[in-house]
Amino acid sequence: MNAATLSFSSANLASQLDNCTPEQLDQLDFGVIGFDAETNVRLYNAFESQAAGLSPERVLGQPLFTNVAPCMNNFMVAQRFDDANDEGSVLDDTIDYVLTLRMRPVKVALRLLASPGSANRYVLVQRAPR
Template structure:
């Protein structure tokens, strides 16, 4: 999907390269998180953008499982009041981009 199509989805989409740098950041995610795409793109997601997800439940899954398509219940706490969400983590060893989808 191109960026315009991603922006029509009813949930946030974040794409990370192999190093964990943000290379996709949908308008929906920007609106919910209150972060402008230009301040997020190219930054390390788990240390500079969303350190509340830098743990075994989220970041650790990408490191420990080469193939991943799982939905977890999660509570976001960074830059906002605690917010319950469903987080889908997608990774395929044949695709260089990892995805985090966030349904609020």
């Protein structure tokens, strides 16, 4: 698989991201935050690290919704992952959002991805071109 062909809106993106190496994730032109069932960050690509100003060393292994991005710990983001998990359903939603942690408010699109039985869940971040 060629990571260069993946886009923020690609179909079946979660399963494709599951098969990417960290180097392939770093080639993407949108932010990738992959986390496990306990919400600990397992994947964090270079695009998101640079855009958010957080190093992988600071983010990897940390709980996403409390330590890394508490601005997403709400009904619009975190709760959707909980609901999909409780229902055993697939989550693939794209929402307009404003990131507020450690920065001036930034309008983004978030794509929320989760599948029953998958080890990873994803928050993808697409920032508007400057």
